[in-house]
Amino acid sequence: MVDLRDSLGRRWQIAIDSEYALCDEQEVVNEYGFEIDARPNRIWVDGKLAHAVKVGDDWWVHLNGAIHVVSIDEQGAGGTGEADGMIAPMPGKVLEILCEEGDVVEEGQTLIVMEAMKMEHRISANEAGTVVTIHHAVGEQVDAGATLIDIDSVEKFN
Amino acid sequence: MLGPDWMKDAPHPITKVLVANRGEIACRIFRSCAELGIGSVAIYSESDRGSLHQQTADESVFLPGDSLADTYLNIEAILSAARETGADAIHPGYGFLSERSAFANAVKEEGIVWIGPSAHAIDEMGDKISARRAMIEANVPVIPGEELPLGEPEDMVDELVRAATRVGYPLLLKASAGGGGKGMRVVREPRNLQREYAAASREAATSFGDGTVYVERLLEKSRHVEVQVLCDSHGNAVHLFERECSIQRRHQKVVEEAPSPVLEEITRARMGEAAVNAASAVDYEGAGTVEFLLAEDGDFHFLEMNTRLQVEHPITECISGTDLVVEQIRVAAGLPLPFSQDDLSIRGHAIEVRIYAEDPSNGFLPAIGPLALFRPPSGPGIRLDTGVREGDEARIDFDPMLAKLIVHAPNRDAAIRRMKRACEDFVLLGVTTNLGFLCDIMGHPAYHAGETTTDFIDVNWPDGWGAHTSDVAPFIAAAAEQFGLARKSAVIESSEGRGSPYNPFQTLRRSFP
Numbered sequence: 287m288v289d290l291r292d293s294l295g296r297r298w299q300i301a302i303d304s305e306y307a308l309c310d311e312q313e314v315v316n317e318y319g320f321e322i323d324a325r326p327n328r329i330w331v332d333g334k335l336a337h338a339v340k341v342g343d344d345w346w347v348h349l350n351g352a353i354h355v356v357s358i359d360e361q362g363a364g365g366t367g368e369a370d371g372m373i374a375p376m377p378g379k380v381l382e383i384l385c386e387e388g389d390v391v392e393e394g395q396t397l398i399v400m401e402a403m404k405m406e407h408r409i410s411a412n413e414a415g416t417v418v419t420i421h422h423a424v425g426e427q428v429d430a431g432a433t434l435i436d437i438d439s440v441e442k443f444n
Numbered sequence: 445m446l447g448p449d450w451m452k453d454a455p456h457p458i459t460k461v462l463v464a465n466r467g468e469i470a471c472r473i474f475r476s477c478a479e480l481g482i483g484s485v486a487i488y489s490e491s492d493r494g495s496l497h498q499q500t501a502d503e504s505v506f507l508p509g510d511s512l513a514d515t516y517l518n519i520e521a522i523l524s525a526a527r528e529t530g531a532d533a534i535h536p537g538y539g540f541l542s543e544r545s546a547f548a549n550a551v552k553e554e555g556i557v558w559i560g561p562s563a564h565a566i567d568e569m570g571d572k573i574s575a576r577r578a579m580i581e582a583n584v585p586v587i588p589g590e591e592l593p594l595g596e597p598e599d600m601v602d603e604l605v606r607a608a609t610r611v612g613y614p615l616l617l618k619a620s621a622g623g624g625g626k627g628m629r630v631v632r633e634p635r636n637l638q639r640e641y642a643a644a645s646r647e648a649a650t651s652f653g654d655g656t657v658y659v660e661r662l663l664e665k666s667r668h669v670e671v672q673v674l675c676d677s678h679g680n681a682v683h684l685f686e687r688e689c690s691i692q693r694r695h696q697k698v699v700e701e702a703p704s705p706v707l708e709e710i711t712r713a714r715m716g717e718a719a720v721n722a723a724s725a726v727d728y729e730g731a732g733t734v735e736f737l738l739a740e741d742g743d744f745h746f747l748e749m750n751t752r753l754q755v756e757h758p759i760t761e762c763i764s765g766t767d768l769v770v771e772q773i774r775v776a777a778g779l780p781l782p783f784s785q786d787d788l789s790i791r792g793h794a795i796e797v798r799i800y801a802e803d804p805s806n807g808f809l810p811a812i813g814p815l816a817l818f819r820p821p822s823g824p825g826i827r828l829d830t831g832v833r834e835g836d837e838a839r840i841d842f843d844p845m846l847a848k849l850i851v852h853a854p855n856r857d858a859a860i861r862r863m864k865r866a867c868e869d870f871v872l873l874g875v876t877t878n879l880g881f882l883c884d885i886m887g888h889p890a891y892h893a894g895e896t897t898t899d900f901i902d903v904n905w906p907d908g909w910g911a912h913t914s915d916v917a918p919f920i921a922a923a924a925e926q927f928g929l930a931r932k933s934a935v936i937e938s939s940e941g942r943g944s945p946y947n948p949f950q951t952l953r954r955s956f957p
Contacts, residue, residue, distance in 0.1 A: 288922040294913050300922035307919070318916065320923040327817055329924055331916060337871045338924040339816040345921035346816065347914075351868025353880060354917035358925065376809045377840050399643075401650075406643055407809070430812075 289359040290345075297359060372409055374400065374432045380422045381406065389417045391437065398434055415439040450480075455778030456557050458482055458533040462526045463501070464547075465537030466516060467831030468848065469753070470497035473535050476769040485529045487522060489515035491841050496831050503529050516540045519547050523554050533557035533776060535769075539843075542752040543570050559776040561751045565726040569749040572620050572658050579746045582725035584718045587737065587745040588612070589660030591620060592641075601638065607659050608637055614664070617641055619648030620656040628695050630662060663737050665897050668692070669704050669744065670735040671719035672760045674771055675728045676781045683716040684764045685790055687756055690896040691885065693808050698878070698901075699885060700756040701795045702763045704738075705856055705894030711742055722749055730775050731757070731768050755798070755848065758829060762794035762852035793859040794852045797867065797882045798845050801838035804881035804909050810844040813837070816874030821866040825852040825859075838875045846877065856894075860886055880911050 290298040299308040300316065307316045321330040329336050336349040343358045382399040385391055391411045398409040415437040422428055451457045460483035463470045470486060474497070477484040486501035489509070498504045505525035507515040515521070517540060526534060534551050536542035536559070545563035552558050560566075569575045573591050580586060590607050592600065608615055614632040617640055629640040644657050667690045675681040688704035689697045703712070719734035726749075733754045735747035757768050771781070801811045818834040830847035832838075838846060851866055853859035864886035867879055885891050890904055897903070923929075 288925045290918045290921055292913060292918055293911060298918040298922070300919060302919075302923050302926045307922075309915075309918075314915070316919060318919050318923075320920070320927075322927050322929065327929070329920060329927075329929065331920055336920050337817055337819070337873065338920055338929060339873045340924070340929070341814060341816050341874045345924055346873035347917045347920045347924075348817070348871045348873055349914065349916060349920065351883065352912055352914065353873065353877075354911075354914050355876075356918050356921040358921075377812065406647060 291357045291359045293355055298356075372397065372412055372433070372435045372437070374409070374428045374430055374434055376400075376407070377430045378407070378428065380424055380426050380428060380434075383420060383422075383424055385417050385420070385435070387417050387420055391415065391417060400428070409434060411435075411437060413437060413439045451482075451777060453779075454774075456776065458557055458773060458777050460485060460502075460529065460531045461533045461535050461559070461773070462487065462522070462529065462531035463497075463535045463537060464516070464522050464541055465535075465539070466492055466495070466497050467842065468497075468829045468845075469537040469755075469831075471500045471831050472829050473537065473769050474500045474502075476767060476773070479767075480770060480773065482773075483531075485525065485531045487516070487525050491839065495836070496833055505529060512540075519550050523550060523556075526554070526556055531556065533559055533773070535559040535772070536752065538752050538755060543750075545570070557776050559730065559772050561729050561732060562727065565728050565732075566751045568726045569732075569751050572618070572748065575748060576746075578725050579722060582721045584722050584725075584746045585744065587660055587663065587747070589658060591656065591658045600641065604637060604641055604659075605634070608634065611659050611661050614662040616660045616662045617644040618658045618660060619644060619652055620654065620658050663739065663745070664899060665740055667704070667706070667738040667896065668697075668735065668747075668898055669707065669715065669738045670733050670750075670754075671715055672754075672757070672764075672768070673719050673723045673728065673732050673734060674768070674775070674781060675723055675730065675732070676775045677729050677778055678780045680781045680784070681720050681724055681728070682781060682783065682785045682788060683719050684760050684766065684768075684788060686712060686715060687754075687759055688896060689756060690898050691891075691900045692898055693804075693901050697756065697798065698800075699795065699797050699882070699891075699896075700759055701793065701856075701859070701896075702759040703790050703793065705896065707738070708742070711738075711744070715744055718744075718746070722746065731772050755845075756796050758827060758848065758850045759794035759796045759852075762827075762850065763790050763792060764788055765791060792852055792854045793856040794850060795859050795863045796848050796850045797863065797885075798878075799847045799849060799870075799872070799882070800878050801844045801846050801875050802878055803876045804878045805911050807908070808878070810840065811838065811876040812840055813875030815846070815872065817871050819871035820847070820849070821869035823862075823866075825862055826850070826866050827852070846872075846875075857892075860892060881909050884909065 287301045296310050305316055306313050319332050327337050327339050329338055338347050345356045347354045378400045381401045385397045393411055393414045395411045396408045397411055400407045418438050419436040421433055461477050462485040463473050474484045484501040486498050486504040487507050488498040489507055507521050509515050534556055541547040543566055545566040548558050548563040568578055576586050589611055617629045629644045631637050631640050669686050669688050671686050672684040686704050687700050687702040689700040691699040722734045723732055731753055733750040736744040737747055738744045761768055802808050803811050815836050820828045827850040832846055851859055851862040853862050867883045
């Protein structure tokens with residue numbers, strides 16, 4: 287059994303030798319026939335050639351002129367756990383911080399300006415609230431997915 | 445085309461070209477050098493060690509240092525690399541030092557042939573104000589706009605507001621020294637003016653070391669049409685027709701085609717003539733591009749002249765049957781153009797798409813990752829210009845453009861079909877790219893209809909673009925996982941640039957169900 291998550295966030299549970307699989311707990315028919323090619327990264331799907339390569343936990347698949355990414359989902363890792371923070375959308379450098387800890391901010395207000403590949407990107411508050419923690423200083427390099435700022439949302443107080 | 449003695453009668457014979465650049469354009473120039481029978485020299489920085497461009501050249505010189513200022517922008521180091529290798533000419537490619545007159549001058553003072561226009565032409569056209577003045581004098585139509593000097597945004601408020609009011613909204617703030625979408629901001633309402641001015645000014649200062657900003661009316665629903673010109677040192681000048689580069693995201697081009705799907709023969713002739721006049725006004729030499737905005741009513745305005753080879757030059761090469769790099773080298777050697785305007789005609793239709801490592805479903809943000817599989821399409825009329833190959837890494841250090849895919853076909857419909865097929869056939873896995881988005885552009889009725897205005901992406905995907913999903917992909921991934929395809933082929937650590945541990949002798953053949 288392989289646990290997967292696709293780009294829409296759907297969770298799949300698939301056993302290749304079973305006639306059925308689960309997609310978000312719904313039963314779907316596994317009607318495909320697979321054959322591994324003698325060369326690396328090739329797999330035949332009902333007689334059509336697909337390419338597949340694994341990078342980290344992600345399977346990258348090319349089939350019928352389209353590219354798809356499906357992630358191996360670690361068993362029991364379920365739940366997305368929405369964080370109350372703003373996440374760096376790409377790796378880059380913090381150029382400017384437009385708020386201070388303790389500030390009350392509006393949803394959509396620009397809080398951080400980042401730079402990546404010589405372009406500026408504005409990171410805005412994803413909700414109204416109070417800035418609790420600023421995790422990075424001006425000039426710091428951040429990775430994609432790094433939490434930049436924690437906000438205590440207004441709604442929590444109401 | 446050229447015999448072995450082709451350089452024999454040249455006033456400034458060239459035997460070895462150093463390319464002061466990297467990536468796909470360096471590779472492209474090295475290939476022409478090889479075909480011309482002249483030597484080539486690459487320069488490379490630490491992160492480009494072992495890159496395709498380093499390996500494509502006959503020789504290469506390592507430039508130490510971490511920053512661009514130490515390496516690809518380091519005039520002294522580049523000249524000393526030329527001395528060291530005996531290179532007698534320097535080609536700047538595009539970007540980097542290609543439009544720095546100080547570099548052109550330094551090269552010439554060293555007694556090395558500069559493959560590009562004169563420092564005077566670079567300066568005249570590089571400064572939007574003097575370019576504008578020269579164009580007005582040469583009777584080339586220009587867009588309403590004015591320049592603002594460098595200053596703190598607080599000090600600039602009055603002047604900024606006055607200029608903006610004269611020009612009119614919506615307007616565009618551009619770095620005077622800019623290009624490539626950097627330092628460029630759209631302002632639709634007066635209340636955003638100050639903030640965007642600050643951002644544009646800052647981007648301009650970091651990217652170009654010059655914070656001067658230019659305010660210009662934003663002409664919407666217009667098309668970006670540019671004319672390729674080629675001038676020699678004997679007073680001959682021709683145009684090689686137009687390219688339409690209207691489909692852009694964040695003011696960077698994504699799809700280009702030649703000829704334009706809408707230009708009428710009479711406008712083409714007028715625009716070509718205006719482009720030749722523009723180039724002649726600054727005594728231009730070599731290959732250059734005159735950009736115009738084409739309004740819906742057929743009026744066109746001079747935007748700027750790019751005094752270098754353009755990223756999208758291959759589509760012009762396809763339809764005109766020329767090799768622009770070869771012509772640049774010939775002109776720099778002092779040879780006359782081998783053709784006149786009457787010898788030139790448009791053959792078929794060509795399209796180029798830029799394949800970027802970026803996520804079109806998330807605001808086109810740059811993406812990084814390994815090129816775990818990189819299998820380009822092939823077939824008649826397909827060309828790929830790239831500086832990467834399988835196993836390389838898309839990194840954050842440079843522009844996210846991975847490759848240019850170019851097709852040539854007898855007519856526009858056939859070219860679109862060919863490009864769609866080529867994009868679909870491209871197996872590029874391991875890093876997010878815009879390939880799926882490019883396929884959708886090629887399949888879009890508005891593109892087929894030639895409705896390629898500069899707001900094409902916003903108009904046709906107002907809520908953004910989403911990748912197609914497939915219910916088969918999870919099964920393929922599961923099968924690959926269960927069959928141990930990962931172990932038998934390549935498991936690639938995303939942060940490492942290691943080569944894939946392929947073993948061609950290891951085979952596995954099983955089938956299910």
